Amino acid sequence: MLPSPWSELHLLLEKASTEHLPCDQAERFPEQAFSRLQQAGFQKLFVPAAHGGGLQSFEDLLQLIRRLSGADLTLAIGYGKTFLGAVCTWVAGTPEQQDQLASDILAGQVMSWGLTEQGHGSDLLSNTLRASLQEEQYWLSGSKWLINNATRGDQITVLARTSETGGTRGFSLLLVDKSTLTPQQCQSLPKVPTHGIRGADISGLAFHHAPVPVARRLGREGEGLETVLKALQLTRTLCAGLSLGAVEHAIRLVQHFAGERQLYGKTMLELPMVEHHLGQNLALLGALQAVSCYAARSVHTLPGELSLTSSLVKAWVPTVADEVIQSCAELMGVRGFLVGAFEKLERDHLLVGIFDGSTTVNRQNVIHQMPMLVRGLKRPAVPAQVWENTVKLQGDLPPLPWRNLSLLTSGCTVLQRLPDLVARVEALHHVGQVGPDLFSLALELSNLWGTLWADLQQEPLAPSPAPASAFQRVMQLEECHAAAICLALWLHNPSIREHEDWLHAALGLILQRAGQLPMPEPRVFQNLARHQTFWWEDREVHHA
Incomplete structure (x- = not known):
């Protein structure tokens, strides 16, 4: 069960009201406020009810983000990123992948979504991060940049080029568990200073021949962009x-x-x-x-x-x-x-x-x-x-x-x-x-x-x-x-x-x-x- 939702959320945000400005001025993520939300169980709204979560109505999810934003946009954007990092699994994952990710999020894991790369912006077809398939393993090489929760996140859904020629069927989605990679295989990039949401973890990840099992691919190969x-x-x-x-x-x-x-x-x-x-x-x-x-x-x-x-x-x-x-x-x-x-x-x-x-x-x-x-x-x-x-x-x-x-x-x-x-x-x-x-x-x-x-x-x-x-x-x-x-x-x-x-x-x-x-x-x-x-x-x- 979710907590009695909005009354408890209001109290949590009231408690955090004195933390937002100091965190922003120090360009520090509001970790205490984030942890209180996790402890209260609001991450259940990022997980469909069919997989043990509390998400039945998209209107409920919109309400959560609206109310968080009414207190602190940095907190709302950082907290809501877990839904963004998980949404491709809800759209295209297998039931086994969905159940496993649901369990991870409900246990408190934080998600990220790795789409953009430096120099390419919204032009996802120009992305160069490569996933090469060898037997039952993909090997990731390249970087994702300007990614919210890239450093703080436990897992990241990565859009990777799986065909040398690229194109609309040349990219696939891989759900990467950072805990399975060594520091040499997955390296956090520096936090990028921003004009707004200064405390947010806007950073990136560099992959160096990082192994990702085929079982962590979401959908069929080439369906990533779709x-x-x-x-x-x-x-x-x-x-x-x-x-x-x-x-x-x-x-x-x-x-x-x-x-x-x-x-x-x-x-x-x-x-x-x-x-x-x-x-x-x-x-x-x-x-x-x-x-x-x-x-x-x-x-x-x-x-x-x-x-x-x-x-x-x-x-x-x-x-x-x-x-x-x-x-x-x-x-x-x-x-x-x-x-x-x-x-x-x-x-x-x-x-x-x-x-x-x-x-x-x-x-x-x-x-x-x-x-x-x-x-x-x-x-x-x-x-x-x-x-x-x-x-x-x-x-x-x-x-x-x-x-x-x-x-x-x-x-x-x-x-x-x-x-x-x-x-x-x-x-x-x-x-x-x-x-x-x-x-x-x-x-x-x-x-x-x-x-x-x-x-x-x-x-x-x-x-x-x-x-x-x-x-x-x-x-x-x-x-x-x-x-x-x-x-x-x-x-x-x-x-x-x-x-x-x-x-x-x-x-x-x-x-x-x-x-x-x-x-x-x-x-x-x-x-x-x-x-x-x-x-x-x-x-x-x-x-x-």
């Missing part, structure tokens, strides 16, 4: 939790500072311009929460779309989160530049945008999938029950589909359903349950999507390299996707329907980002700043 691309769909979705926690932390710090700061005989929180900015940030936070929650649930219900959904989410969520944090920095004034909690989270979060494929890499992935998106949107919609289980927060979720991920999208259900969503808003407007302003925004969203849909059908396949116009279309698609999700969750959940001001503000800001509308009226943001109530704040996990 497995990585599938696994990235899950890890990119999980990155949204890092952004959510950081934004929530930033807003809490602003509220605390502005609630104590006196100006013109009032607290800063009472000043109209501060209310305006804070309300905007709260509206976008709600949108970030909605998009992240939808993506986490769609891992279960719409796995065939996850190659697209995860890239849209990974491009949009950290980008908007950076903008919200920057807006909070303006409210903090000079205190946002002083060494402290806000200054740390601001520079820490800048790195989230490049994790698991940068914003540009994810947008390029969407561009490549445009023809599949167009074809998918013309197919019949998914069954109503699948859709409702995705957007109704109390809906049943099927088991995690580790083996059902696809490299190419089967469509985008939330955009396919957008005309129906707008029609529901219109019907509610006619009976007086939706105000004219919100109805007008829904129509504007429908018009934006209609124009973009027409463009996609006329030119679905962008040339390579993709022109700037293709990236502009993807950015419009991100905004339509986010706005449609906000509308869908608002319509399908009574607890969210209570917050019409939030939806009004969120849709208005998203449409403004898309260049469709001017800023919504200030009163909408002032109402949000004064009430500060959000639907996702106290959602519970469904642990084993």
Whole structure:
């Protein structure tokens, strides 16, 4: 059994609250906080329930990362790396490999994921670390670089070249247990100084004719890149939790500072311009929460779309989160530049945008999938029950589909359903349950999507390299996707329907980002700043 999860986690993070800044300033990993999490058993959420762990809902895992990030991004990224190091085993490993790794993680072992190499960045096809097969043994030679937990980790999943010619079928995944190698065979590379997450173990490993049994290969030889691309769909979705926690932390710090700061005989929180900015940030936070929650649930219900959904989410969520944090920095004034909690989270979060494929890499992935998106949107919609289980927060979720991920999208259900969503808003407007302003925004969203849909059908396949116009279309698609999700969750959940001001503000800001509308009226943001109530704040996990 998992501990009573969020109350115990809150107490653990409170205990560690004085440790984050000293560790960051000393560029030292927060080992004490990490150990407390391990002792409390939260690593169970990195292991599927079928193998003795506590991971049944991807939404639960997102919640864990979100809450850790709300305290310290360095801790969240270092702790969550064990899931990243294990995910390829859950996607492609044999039952025996999965059971063994589950046992290791539950016993407290720390994982890492060795994808990148110096000089190659996101270009995994250029990687040179070689695994040569001789009888029943691979021999690893080469280095992995800029790897989180490379030195601290007990095991590392390594993407290795198994064919001299490389190519899409020239790489395989090997699960390397560092304890089986001598110091001469596996050598830790120096920690790399970073602007953000200064305490994180961002280092590397150098392998010198290191033996790895064939039984430690994940999947068949040559399937490594395919497995990585599938696994990235899950890890990119999980990155949204890092952004959510950081934004929530930033807003809490602003509220605390502005609630104590006196100006013109009032607290800063009472000043109209501060209310305006804070309300905007709260509206976008709600949108970030909605998009992240939808993506986490769609891992279960719409796995065939996850190659697209995860890239849209990974491009949009950290980008908007950076903008919200920057807006909070303006409210903090000079205190946002002083060494402290806000200054740390601001520079820490800048790195989230490049994790698991940068914003540009994810947008390029969407561009490549445009023809599949167009074809998918013309197919019949998914069954109503699948859709409702995705957007109704109390809906049943099927088991995690580790083996059902696809490299190419089967469509985008939330955009396919957008005309129906707008029609529901219109019907509610006619009976007086939706105000004219919100109805007008829904129509504007429908018009934006209609124009973009027409463009996609006329030119679905962008040339390579993709022109700037293709990236502009993807950015419009991100905004339509986010706005449609906000509308869908608002319509399908009574607890969210209570917050019409939030939806009004969120849709208005998203449409403004898309260049469709001017800023919504200030009163909408002032109402949000004064009430500060959000639907996702106290959602519970469904642990084993």
